Amino acid sequence: VFRMERDGKTVTQLTFEPVNVTDYDASLADGSVAYIVNNQLVLVHGDGSNRRVLLDGGPRENNPWLTSPVFSPDGGTLAYAYKGLNLYNLSTGASNLVIEDKFEEPQLIHGVQQSLPIETYHPRKYSPDGSKLLIHLLYTDTGSAAIYYPVDNTLVRLTGTDYDLICCGSSRIEWSADSSSFYAAIRYPGVDANGMWRVDAVTG
Numbered sequence: 001v002f003r004m005e006r007d008g009k010t011v012t013q014l015t016f017e018p019v020n021v022t023d024y025d026a027s028l029a030d031g032s033v034a035y036i037v038n039n040q041l042v043l044v045h046g047d048g049s050n051r052r053v054l055l056d057g058g059p060r061e062n063n064p065w066l067t068s069p070v071f072s073p074d075g076g077t078l079a080y081a082y083k084g085l086n087l088y089n090l091s092t093g094a095s096n097l098v099i100e101d102k103f104e105e106p107q108l109i110h111g112v113q114q115s116l117p118i119e120t121y122h123p124r125k126y127s128p129d130g131s132k133l134l135i136h137l138l139y140t141d142t143g144s145a146a147i148y149y150p151v152d153n154t155l156v157r158l159t160g161t162d163y164d165l166i167c168c169g170s171s172r173i174e175w176s177a178d179s180s181s182f183y184a185a186i187r188y189p190g191v192d193a194n195g196m197w198r199v200d201a202v203t204g
Contacts, residue, residue, distance in 0.1 A: 001035055003046070014048035023067055029075025036066050041080060041088075055095065057082055064101075070123040073130045077150075079123035085135065085148065098153055116140045123148075127179035132201055134173060134182060147201055158204045 001015045001024050015021055017037045024035035031046030039057040044050060057066040068081045078088040084100040102118040109116075122136040124145075133148040135155070146157040175182045184197045 001033055012048070014044060014046075015042075016048075023069060025069045025071050025078075027071040027075040028073055029071070032075070034069040034071065034078055034080075036069060039063065039066050041066050041069060041078075041082075043078075043090075054078075054088060054093075055080075055082070068122045068124070068136075070126060070133070072126050073128060079126075079133055081120070081122040085121040085123060087150065098150075099148070099155065121148075125173055125175065125182075127175045127182075127201065128177060129179040132179060134175075147204065156202075156204045158199060 001013075001021055003012045003014055004010070005012070014033055015035060015037070019038050022036045024033055026033050026046075032043060033046065033048075034041065034043050034054075036042075039060045040053050041055040041057075043052045043054050055066060057063050064083050066080060066082045068079075070079045071077070072079070076090055078090060080086050080088065082097075084097050086095055086097050088095040099121050101120040103115040104118055106115045108114075117138060117140055120138045122138065124134040124136050126133050131149065131151065133150065135146045135148050137144040137146055137157070144158060146155045148155050172185045173182055179201065181198055181200050184199065185195070
């Protein structure tokens, strides 16, 4: 992970890992960076110092994968995906699995016992006021989206057409300033663009 300064040319390397960093997010509150490496969730200060392993998911070959770290706007909570949607309290160090991934019963597929996903949960982006969290839902062969409300642990799935595209591929998501809706611009390599969507955060 690198940081580029406001002059548009000064670049500082923040992470120095022996294997690839697969995902990351930066806190708007203090600039600290959470990232995934070697199936570990790691936190560093904005200058790359004070490296701390918050969670270790074990070898990726034999365990579920840690993915999708997302800071809340106040920097107090770190959402991430691991066996479901988790919320990590950075003050207390407590992590809670708030929605568990759902899988089918194991079955033999191409000679290997596998459990296909019924629905899995991956955080994408908090609303500016921190009251909502956009979630990417994944199924066996497609995806969709939902909005998670931390205050009462509820999930509002998006309705309508083509929402399976909103949180997948190379889509770009931005919340409105008042957190009442979000915008999605969707484009897939080799596929016609679906244009810009505006989604009501209350009704989905």
